[in-house]
Amino acid sequence: MDQISPDSPQYVYEQLAAIIERKIRSGEYPPGTRLPGELTMTHEHKVGPGTVRRALDILRDRGLVVTVRARGSFVSDPLPPAPEAPAPPA
Template sequence: MPPRYRYEQIADDLAARIASGEFPPGSKLPSRRELIKHYEVTEPVIDRAMQVLRIKGMTETLPGVGVFVAE
């Protein structure tokens, strides 16, 4: 099995946290800055992980407000 990119690992972790109810539908995810600090990665890595969750339909982004778990 090929190694996975860090953004994929982060997206999977956040997806699991959403599925477990840690972030219920309608809740706001931590800020980009908080996620960068938590996962110890750069901004583009978090942006790519957020893109994966958005494509999967798990999150919705409100510009200037934040990223929310899809209802």
């Protein structure tokens, strides 16, 4: 789901980071691709610029995005491996 839910217990910036990460991992934003600008993302997801910046901070911390000053944010190439899903209880 690529929509932010105001009823979710997750912070809006965490939801946005998860949406962008899904798009990166699915190949919608392949490695090396420039992400949409902050202004575009604020309009597309109906959030404030601070929310977009915090979401990008999370993605940078995860190694999924690299930001180049005055050029924008780009999908890392190569991508780091996806985190392992927790094993189901035995």
